[in-house]
Amino acid sequence: MNDLETFLYLLPVLLVSLTLHELAHAVVATRLGDPTPRDQGRLTLNPIAHIDPLGTAMFALTYFLTGFIFGWAKPVLVDARRFRRPKESMALVAAAGPAVNFLIALGCAAIGTHVDNLGTRTVDVLELSFELNIILGLFNLIPIPPLDGSRIVGAVMSNATYARWAALDQYGMLALFAVILLFQDEFFTLFQSAFDRSADVMIRIVGG
Numbered sequence: 001m002n003d004l005e006t007f008l009y010l011l012p013v014l015l016v017s018l019t020l021h022e023l024a025h026a027v028v029a030t031r032l033g034d035p036t037p038r039d040q041g042r043l044t045l046n047p048i049a050h051i052d053p054l055g056t057a058m059f060a061l062t063y064f065l066t067g068f069i070f071g072w073a074k075p076v077l078v079d080a081r082r083f084r085r086p087k088e089s090m091a092l093v094a095a096a097g098p099a100v101n102f103l104i105a106l107g108c109a110a111i112g113t114h115v116d117n118l119g120t121r122t123v124d125v126l127e128l129s130f131e132l133n134i135i136l137g138l139f140n141l142i143p144i145p146p147l148d149g150s151r152i153v154g155a156v157m158s159n160a161t162y163a164r165w166a167a168l169d170q171y172g173m174l175a176l177f178a179v180i181l182l183f184q185d186e187f188f189t190l191f192q193s194a195f196d197r198s199a200d201v202m203i204r205i206v207g208g
Contacts, residue, residue, distance in 0.1 A: 005121075010125050013129040017101060017129070018050060018051060018056075018072075021101055022050040022076050023044070024096035024097050024099065025042075025078070029089075029093045030043060033083055034078055034079050034080075036078055049074075055074075058070060058072070059071035068188070090154065091152045091155035093151070094152050095152055098137040102134070102202070104133040105134050106202050108133070109202050109203055112127070112208075113207060113208040144172045145165060145169045145172035146169035146172055150168075154166065
């Protein structure tokens with residue numbers, strides 16, 4: 001199913017998923033009192049404002065070379081000092097992105113389950129879109145800075161601990177990739193289990 005034609009059909013869904021993920025962060029941050037996303041032009045549905053060229057290229061590379069499609073968009077910059085309750089507000093901002101991905105996955109599952117006479121290519125794209133958005137949601141929930149999960153976990157930390165935790169942003173992704181490389185079997189086993197459970201729950205929700 002990892003052919004060029006299917007990827008070209010999937011690409012618009014990928015762009016929409018990444019755009020809505022980042023837009024959700026921007027909208028929630030703005031509503032909670034931080035004008036930074038608005039000032040930087042992130043309150044838009046234009047994917048150009050949200051797409052990271054390298055991160056998008058990684059989606060293509062992983063799609064064609066591996067069984068694990070993955071990449072990233074341009075992070076929305078947020079100034080936590082503009083919030084009345086910085087830790088809790090950052091957690092809400094962080095949770096908004098994965099929540100949108102899970103909603104998109106639910107939509108794909110609902111269409112695939114309840115709409116009849118879908119063509120083979122449409123079914124393939126729906127399945128890949130479903131998988132992609134679950135992967136995006138789950139990966140971003142990993143509690144390692146600067147991923148969204150680290151902000152959610154940070155909400156229960158003391159202020160001093162949170163400050164040290166947030167300072168790890170510049171090193172977190174390197175540490176995460178090191179863990180994946182060194183313990184890839186264990187990582188992918190855990191991730192696959194989380195994916196399977198999430199997919200099963202969503203299919204049950206839509207009545208599949």
